[in-house]
Amino acid sequence: MKNLSDIEIIESVKRGNDADFTLIVDRYKDKAFNLLKRMLKNDMDAEEALQDSFLKAFRYLTQFREEASFSTWFYRIVYNTALSVIASKKRKIEKEMASLEDMPELISYDREIYAKAENPEEYLMKLIDKLPVRNALVLILYYIDGLSLNEISRVMDISLVNAKVLLHRSRNILRDLLLKHNYQEEIL
Known part of the structure; x- marks a missing residue:
């Protein structure tokens, strides 16, 4: 066929x-x-x-x-x-x-830091998983799935300008996260 x-x-x-x-x-x-x-x-x-x-x-x-x-x-x-x-x-x-009124207000935040990985792509994907959903999604759609910014704007129901801004901000957040973990990638 x-x-x-x-x-x-x-x-x-x-x-x-x-x-x-x-x-x-x-x-x-x-x-x-x-x-x-x-x-x-x-x-x-x-x-x-x-x-x-x-x-x-x-x-x-x-x-x-x-x-x-x-x-x-x-x-x-x-x-x-x-x-x-x-x-x-x-x-x-x-x-x-x-429904848990007696429970004390404890805010736990996942601060797990990944050790430097032998596989940088795997390490990068673990960091992307730590990002807010919209930031992670735009990075995955653009870099992994290869969608254009026009396609991303349609998928996420945002304007093209907002898609560009979201991608830019998401890259910056990821870069900051990488720097925070003392791991730098040339791709960014």
Whole structure:
């Protein structure tokens, strides 16, 4: 079978060949899972969000208008699904915390410092995981997934200028974190 484009696969699915959607799943599952895992910091949550994302994509495929690439449209679904999971967890934690009136107000902050890694890319990804979700996401989408700033602005539903600013700030935050840990990378 020849290598079909996303649009060809989508058109086939729209014509009723639902089984062809597995081609889309196979094409995007790894990158989407890695993105979700970085955002949600939990494999089980990422797996569940990935399934939800593919179900949403399949359900709303008729609404895909090809104004952007399919990958941008799908990443938008993945991003929004992850944000929903994060918001739901936050509400659950706030509810649990409100019920623990006798608990003293202790604020714990993860200050774990990674030792210098033999593999700088692995070390860098561990530091990216420490960043706030939006900062980590823009770095992953730009440097790892290779999305353009235009695509990132669509995925994150922000203006192109805001995408540029967010990328710039995220690089600075990461650079500061690297310097804080006395580990400098030439890439930044």
